[in-house]
Amino acid sequence: MPAHTFDVPFVLGMMRLHEAPEMHQTNHLADWIEARIEQGLHCFDHADIYGNSDCETLFGQALRARPSLAKRLHVVTKASIANDNPARSSNKVKHYNASPDYLSHAIDNALNRLGVERLDHFLIHRPDLLMDAVTTGRVLDEAIMAGKIGAAGISNHLPSQWRRLQNAMHHPLRANQIELSINHTAPLFDGSFDDLCADGHAPMAWSPLAGGTLMQGDVGNALNHFAREQNSTPNALALAWLRTLPNRPVPVVGSVKPERIAEMLNGPETLPRETWYALLEAARGHCVA
DSSP states (O other), X not given: OOTTOOOSSOEEEOTTGGGXXXXXXXXXXXXXHHHHHHTTOOEEEOOTTGGGGHHXXXXXXXXXXXXXXXXXXXXXXXXXXXXXXXXXXXXXXXXXXXXXXXXXXXXXXXHHHHTOSOEEEEEEOSOOTTOOHHHHHHHHHHHHHTXXXXXXXXXXXXXXXXHHHHTXXXXXXXXXXXXXXXXXXXXXXXXXXXXXXXXXXXXXXESTTGGGXXXXXXXXXXXXXXXXXXXXXHHHHHHHHHHTSTTOOEEEEOOXXXXXXXXXXXXXXXXXXXXXXXXXXXXXXXXXX
C-alpha cells in the first residue's frame, strides 16, 4: 500500500481495545484481527496513551501468536501526549512532548509493543508548542531512513504548525488526523481541510460519529430517513458522508464489536450531492446560503 493512502472503508481505532475482556485472550484477539482483515479492514489506529500502552501490547501479543497477520495489515500509531490525564495527587502535569528523545523512544517502544518490523504511519498526536522543528523533523527523517516508520504525519495540528515541521524535513508528511463529522464541520469552513488536501496529506477523520450524538435531533432523523431510502444504516451513511469529500477522508471508527463493524460496512461508498448537503443542512440548521 502506498504510504500516502488508506484504501479501506474505514480505519479501526484501537483506543478502547483494552476495555473488552475477551480481547485480553490472545487467540481471540488474533481471530478478531484476522476476521477484520477478511472484511477488507486492514488498517488499525493506535497511540501510546491508549490504555496506557496496553492496547498496543495486547495487539502485539496477538501478532506474535499469529505472525502471518503482521504482513497483511497496516499499523498507524501516535505519540506526544505525556502523562495523559494525570491524577491530581501525582504531582504530574499533562503536557505535550514532540522532542527528539521522546519521539525516538516512542517509536522504538511502539515497535516493541506491537511486534512489527515497521510502523506504516507514525503521527505526532498533539502539537507541542515547545517543539524545535529542526530537531524533531530530523528524528522523523532518520526513523524513515532507518525503516522504522513508513511515513510520518500529524494529528490535530494547525496548517502553520505542520508546515513549520514540514519545512524542516526531507521526507513529506503523509497523513493528517482531524476531528471531522457531520456534527463537526469546522475544518471544512476554516480552510484547514483544504490546506491538508493541498499539502498532499491523506486525511483521517476521528470521532466520525460524533460520540453517538449524530443519531439525535435533526441529523439523526435525516440519517434514518436516507438509510431507509437506501436500504442502509444511519452510521454507514454518516461514514459515507465523510468519504464523499475531496481526497476521500477515511473515518477512524472506535468500536471493536463485530456486529457494529458489520453494520457500518452496510452502506454506499459515497453519497449523492443533494443527500450530502441535506445532512449538512440538518446539522447546521440552515442551508448553505
